[in-house]
Amino acid sequence: MILQMAGWKANVPGAGASISPLGNLVPSPRNLAAFMKRILVTGASGLLGLNLCLKKHQNYTLIGVDRGKLRATPFELVRADLTEPGAIPRLIESVQPDAIIHTAANAILDACEADPQNAYLINAQIPAEIAAACEKHSLQLLHISTDAVFDGTKDGIYSEDDLPNPLGIYAKSKLAGENNVLAVYPAAIVARVVFFGWSLSGTRSLSEFFFNKLSRNEPCNGFTDVIFCPLFVGDLAETLFLMLEKNLGGLYHATGAEALSKYDFGRRIALQFGFDPDLVIPRLVEDSGLKTSRSHNLSLSNHRLSTDLGQEIPGVSTGIQHFHAQALEGYPQKMRSYQQG
């Protein structure tokens, strides 16, 4: 039997359940798992997906979709390549989720430029298929998009009402993805994000780039002319689950509360870890020789989100402190222990 609780499905608890003085049904500890929302998380081996699953697996029944990189995780795994014909309906049939958080993507800019067809398949077509399946089964969907949908030429802060103008294949395919999702399933949440943290490979995030260089006492470039609003991935995970809990829908900027240059971000990482901040060399992105063009001003307002959540989204300073604290706790090593082979 299925109970509807504020839009969340839960199995009715069996023996041991009781009624609280306020008349609420209280599950016995034995049956608590039956009350936890089942959430399918795509991209479970990715920077966002893995951090998200590790942070919240005790609060929800999380089932991560993995292509074979992970082992012995403290959350459930299901093996699937989302681009295989029929993969999405099969996943929904076997997992029976209440919600999907779709983080999987081709998020490597140069790889997208090299293979636009694949970029559009994974970043635009698969989100449309997931949205159609969620609409059909009335599942909540939280689709992850990017701050890079903007060309960065605005003299000011971007809101959700500003017109996107993506520069490269990655950003274009991600914009197509968010448009597809909202066209097929307007009740879905589309969250534009930019974040940092520890990853399975140890090299995926900008924060790891600075950490790896600075900890070896090597100089590294920091762009002074690229402004962004990064959110620590742990704070992003909390924010995303709150968005689901509050049953939000539509387009949101789930970005950090503070805009800063990538150069300043590098210096802040250095200062937090006690490395030499002067190892971060101020550079212009034009002079960097990067193949794919980058937007200069990605200052995004999270006002709509903080208003609808009724709370502020954290800034970068506390995020860098948490990133440092995780290093002291051995979190990067623990994370890598879940790597296959």
Ligand SMILES: NC(=O)c1ccc[n+]([C@@H]2O[C@H](COP(=O)([O-])OP(=O)(O)OC[C@H]3O[C@@H](n4cnc5c(N)ncnc54)[C@H](OP(=O)(O)O)[C@@H]3O)[C@@H](O)[C@H]2O)c1
């Ligand atoms: N990193 C950022 O700062 C940033 C900024 C803005 C937006 N975003 C968005 O945030 C989301 C997560 O990014 P991320 O940095 O966590 O990405 P990531 O570390 O590159 O991870 C991508 C994930 O997608 C999975 N994946 C790719 N193709 C797949 C397929 N065909 N079938 C199943 N899984 C597949 C990957 O699996 P494998 O490990 O098996 O390849 C991996 O788990 C993406 O939507 C990205 O566009 C990221």
